[in-house]
Amino acid sequence: MVLSDRIHTYGQLLLRRHGERVHKIALDAGLTCPNRDGSKGIGGCTFCNNESFSPNGRKPPTLQEQLTSGRAAITRCTRAKKFIAYFQAYTNTYAKIEQLRAMYEEALAEPDVIGLSVGTRPDCVPPEVLDLLAGYCERGVEVVLELGLQSAFDETLDKVNRGHGLAEYLTTTTAARERGIPVCAHLIVGLPGETEEHYHASLDTVIEHGVDGLKLHPLHVVKHTVLAQEWRRGEYQPLSQEDYTRIVSDLIERTPEDIVFHRVTGTASRDILLAPDWCSKKWDVLNKIEQELRRRDTRQGQFARPITKEELRHVA
Numbered sequence: 001m002v003l004s005d006r007i008h009t010y011g012q013l014l015l016r017r018h019g020e021r022v023h024k025i026a027l028d029a030g031l032t033c034p035n036r037d038g039s040k041g042i043g044g045c046t047f048c049n050n051e052s053f054s055p056n057g058r059k060p061p062t063l064q065e066q067l068t069s070g071r072a073a074i075t076r077c078t079r080a081k082k083f084i085a086y087f088q089a090y091t092n093t094y095a096k097i098e099q100l101r102a103m104y105e106e107a108l109a110e111p112d113v114i115g116l117s118v119g120t121r122p123d124c125v126p127p128e129v130l131d132l133l134a135g136y137c138e139r140g141v142e143v144v145l146e147l148g149l150q151s152a153f154d155e156t157l158d159k160v161n162r163g164h165g166l167a168e169y170l171t172t173t174t175a176a177r178e179r180g181i182p183v184c185a186h187l188i189v190g191l192p193g194e195t196e197e198h199y200h201a202s203l204d205t206v207i208e209h210g211v212d213g214l215k216l217h218p219l220h221v222v223k224h225t226v227l228a229q230e231w232r233r234g235e236y237q238p239l240s241q242e243d244y245t246r247i248v249s250d251l252i253e254r255t256p257e258d259i260v261f262h263r264v265t266g267t268a269s270r271d272i273l274l275a276p277d278w279c280s281k282k283w284d285v286l287n288k289i290e291q292e293l294r295r296r297d298t299r300q301g302q303f304a305r306p307i308t309k310e311e312l313r314h315v316a
Helices: 010-018 063-078 097-108 127-138 154-159 166-178 196-209 226-232 241-254 282-296
Strands: 022-027 082-087 113-120 142-150 183-189 213-218 260-263 273-275
Touching: 010 022, 010 142, 010 260, 022 063, 022 113, 063 082, 063 097, 082 097, 097 113, 097 127, 113 127, 127 142, 127 166, 142 166, 142 213, 166 183, 166 196, 183 196, 183 241, 196 241, 213 241, 226 273, 241 282
Parallel strands: 022 082, 082 113, 113 142, 142 183, 183 213, 213 260
Antiparallel strands: none
């Protein structure tokens, strides 16, 4: 058995739609973030060290070089012939519209690149960017707007210095989906001060408002972050792998079957990861989640149900 037998994955969706495997090529366009450049703050989120998801560091090769090397690496392992350009590092709608159009078009000019996955913050997606992405959708390009919400609780978002609240996420999600742009929400399990009640309420909030995809991540402690300092002082304790496996399995069971899971874990490389150690072992985590769902004999959507206003009343 594999995890995709029990959850609706993005890979499965693309396989059905295109008749072959389609893989993402992670890209660093060299952009920054309003929570780092002084527009909203300096230093970024307390947990953020972009080396944990940027494949090329802060002085990236050109997009063409990244596409070429990424394609070669993926092809060696999977023999994939079609790709999604995944603008992953930092805030990939935070630039002038002309620059954004140029970098998206450069990626789409590759004959085997059939889509864009654009990672960004919900407070950095103005109407002109949404219109640009909607235009690609109308051309038949695979497009996903990935919005880093992390938590539906403003108190938590303030605590981790996120620089935006739930309201910006709700506004951007509504505007994107009205234009036909699929939205993937990122949620972090294990944020400081949060409990299982928070994780479930955050999931309920994005489902109730309407969302097309989800990414679930464990919070890991990486070097050169405020969170690392808090961890060293004993002020933050990461989740155990057992707790993460159980919690994520609960969330999967509550997620309607039509919502696509783009990811159910996240990792950091060993050279920057401080804790927990299991966050460097992607396949072990995925296997544990599959085993837990198999042990329960459940799958995505098993316990999905309508969400009442009373259940959402305490979300900021």
